[in-house]
Amino acid sequence: MRELLGDEQDELFQRFMDSVHDYAIFLLTPEGIVASWNVGAQRIKGYRAEEIIGRHFSVFYPQEALDRQLPAHGLRTAVQQGQWRDEGWRLRKDGSRFWAHVLISPLLGPNGEVLGFSKVTRDMTEKRESEQRLVQSERNLRLLVETVQDYAIFSLDCHGVITSWNRGAQRIKGYTAQEAIGKHFSVFYEPPDVARGWPQEELAHAAEQGRFEDEGWRLRKDGTRFWANVVITAIKDEHGQLLGFSKVTRDLTERRRHEEQLREREESLRLLVEGVRDHAMFLLDAQGRIKAWNEGGQRLLGYDSSQVLEQDVSMFYPEEDRLAGKPKAELSSAQSAGHLLVEGWRQRADGTRFWAEVTTTRLDGDGATPRGFIRIVRDLTERRRAETLEMEGRRLSEFIAVLSHELRNPLAPIRNAVAILDRFTNDEPQARWCLDLLGRQIGHMTRLVDDLLDVSRITSGKLRLEPVALELNTLVRMAVESAGAMVRQRGHSLSVQLAPVPIQIMGDTTRLTQVVANLLANAAKYTPAPGCVDVSVRQDGEVATMQVSDNGMGMSESLLQRAFKPFVQGVRALDRSEGGLGVGLALVKNIVELHGGSVSAGSAGLGKGTTITVTLPVQKQAAAEASATAQTVVPSPRRVLVVDDHRDAAESLALLLRMSGHDVEVAQDGPMALRTAAAFRPNVVLLDIGLPGMDGYELARRIRELPKLGGVRLIAVTGHGQQADRQAAAAAGLHSFITKPVEPEELARLLSPV
Known part of the structure; x- marks a missing residue:
């Protein structure tokens, strides 16, 4: 700098x-x-x-x-x-x-x-004329000189001895005329200057050139120093013969002090700029040539000052920007506005690119043309990369949300159709087998969609827990009872060893049940039949430990290191007709960590089985043990309006409800739903959110405004399952929110009178 x-x-x-x-x-x-x-x-x-x-x-x-x-x-x-x-x-x-x-x-x-x-x-015209007049009127001039207070004016003989002395000399140097006259003028110089013969050298210069001017430290009578401007003029006669010297001294101590302060400030500024290593700071002339370069510029852009000085600033731009004239355009904008802040790609000495924030400030000159520009460059590559990743994450979440909606819509009528067929099929083994198969596959597809949404929520930080006091043995037993059928259907044996005493924890019942179900599903899928799956629960001090072990395919060392990352799967054999998306263990890890626990995987190698270990913190003050007995809900007949533009979903859901004894009407859009609701006066409205023309939120508000329908129960049945969708439904006044496909038991519970 x-x-x-x-x-x-x-x-x-x-x-x-x-x-x-x-x-x-x-x-x-x-x-x-x-x-x-x-x-x-x-x-x-x-x-x-x-x-x-x-x-x-x-x-x-x-x-x-x-x-x-x-x-x-x-x-x-x-x-x-x-x-x-x-x-x-x-x-x-x-x-x-x-x-x-x-x-x-x-x-x-x-x-x-x-x-x-x-x-x-x-x-020097006037001075020359004055010197001539001096010869003619020496007395008058001497009187004039004597009155000068701001300058020490005195004369020397040819050897430097003082021969006259004015008042200004007395004021500046402290000597009276009697004290000064007769002394050698070297008395005003510091000893080192006297030792090197500087006073005599000044006289020699003045005698040779006619005049000598100098600045330097001089001494007063009391020994103090002052910074002096000295002009020594040789006095010669008309033949050029040296007669002596005139000497004018001015005290410039105050001016020098200000100059020193200015130099100190400039040096401090230089050190400050040079100390900036995270920003490239350099000076450009009006044409864009580099005139100054700091150390931050060398670190950021890879050039030292010898490589860039006098070069055009366009050297830092990618070739396409140079061809497009961007360097000149940015300088022109900065010249017009006085200041310009832009972001864009810049290029280092090794050819690599980085995303830069570039500030250009105009330096005004005396006229319309600027003196130049100050440019400051900051590397924002990491920030841009983070923003890009965040944007890609949002796009992925949006894609998953759309995908889940599109998958849920066809699953809903299939689930309804299976429930309807289940009412008619009792004794036919093949029909029962088909229904069970359809039920399992629909459940599998539903879990895949739910897993995708859960991964999206976790990566975006939107997964929320609803912790309550739980007893871990009870939770694991109920989860195994729910998911154990799937394990046994694959031809595996399932054993469960619970802890001998209750283990109290705080957790989200749904999410922790999902952990157990995902671990059992993984063990079943990756274990060739007939296999063994073991579940155990124990308490180690303040930590509860649950393990799910199998004797299946096992994991390699590299897979163990990646097993809990999303979309990671082991090697899939050709004879395996069913798999997953590789998100089960990733969900397990994130859910467990949200509960303050940890999860790890262990395997002796391929073909030697796998053990997944989950740890959770134990509550120090045990909550009162609560037991819940599942009861089958038998709803009383209700008047139900089903609103869904997906005809198969609407008709199948209506048929299922009618078979349960409900009075059902169907509408495919908002206007039709309003007309039907006004005439039918339903107790419950099951409405889709993504309706044409008028969405479900607006329809819910309009239904509430109908006469005698202010107390109608509104339930969203939709393929959109994001947290934002649930919040929007609540804001629109919907009482409940369920995602497609709907479980018949959950639907029966929602239709029960409140």
Whole structure:
């Protein structure tokens, strides 16, 4: 960031130069062409900047100086000796002459090459005339000098001994005239400067060049230091014989203090910028060329300063953006607005891309054209990757929700049809076998849909538990009774070993039953018949442990490491006609961890069986043991309105309800449902949510507004099962929410009078 500070210093210096009216200060090219122009130069020489920049500086010399080739001599001497001083007549724009003091200094590059010259010209006409008048009226001038308070003005003989002393010298240096006159002027210099002969060297320079100017530390009478600007002028007679020196000293301590403070602030700023490693910060000129580069830029973009300085900023853009003109367009926008914040791909030195936040700020110049731009680049690749993953997760969740809805719709009439056939089929073994098969397959499909939705809820953090006090032995026994039939149907033996004492836990009954069912289903599917499946429960201190073991296919070491990730399955044999989606163990893991427990898998290898171990925290204060006895609900006849645009689902559900003794009407859309409800006056309305024209939520609100239907019971029967759907149903005033396909027992319970 040293370049940036240098530019800032240049700006401050330029402003300082423009405030100097008594000196013409400007730059020359190596050939002597004027390259810059300050206010003092315009005042002294009469040219405006646009009139003189680009012309040769010899335009300021009278013909006699040009005949002597004085301009070229001055440049050569400055290069040979480090600077060239001269006094003589010069020309203004209007042709008038003035006596000028000229200082030309070469500007050298890092390898010593001449980059140009600085030229300082002072109008010495009045001073020259004053010096002439001084010879004629020395007494008056001495009185005038004596009155000056802000400058120490005194004279020296040829050897440096003080011969006169003004009031300003007494005020600045502390010596009276009697104390100072007769002393050597080296008394004002610090001992190291005296030791190296600097006072005598100043006099030698002044004697040789006519004038010498310097800044440095000087001493007062009391030993304190002050920062002095010193001008020593050689006094010569008309024959050039040295008579002595005049010496003008100005106290610039306060100015130096401010300059030091400015340098300290600039250094602090430089260190601050250099210390920023997470942001690339660099300076551009008005054309987009890189002028300064920080360490963060090297870390982020892979280039060091030597590789990027003076290069176009487009080097960081991908090729397609360069071809499209994006680098220039962004600079143009920043120039117009003053500030521009964009995001896009940028390219590192090794060719890799990263997603960047780029801030471009205009640096205003003196005119309409900006001095340049400050650009700050931040790597947002990780944030963009996270946002992309989040967006993909949302899309996946939406896809699963749509998929589950589309799968539930055909399952609903099939489930209803199976329930209807079950009423008629009693003694036919083949028909009973077919019904059992259909029931199992519908149950299997329903579990797959539920598993997909549960995985989606877990990954999006939307799965919620409803914990209550539970007794683990009882929960496992009831879950095994529910899922054990599936294990035995596959030809496996099932053994259960419960803990000898009750184990009290807090948990969600439905979700923990789902854990046991998924583990039994996995064991049954991955164990060739006839196999053995064992379930055990025990308490180890404050931890309850449940294990499900089988003697089936087992797991390899690599599969053990991935078994609890979604959609991971073992090798499926060709003779296995039934499998799953590979989400069962992932659901088990997430549900158990939501309960504060853990789950692990163990296997001695392929063909040697698998053991899944689940641990859950035990409640320290045991809850009162509660027992629940399942009772078959026999509902009383009700007037039921079924609303569903899926004709098979609506008619099959209506037939099933009529067989249970209910009075049923069917409607396929909202307007038809409103007309039917007004005439039929149902006790219960079973309505689908995804209806054409008017959705189920709006229909529910409209039904409640019908005369004498304010107390009707509204139940959503839908293929949409997300948490947001349940919340929307509750907000619309629906009493219950069930997903397709509907279990006959659950439907009977919902139709019972409240």
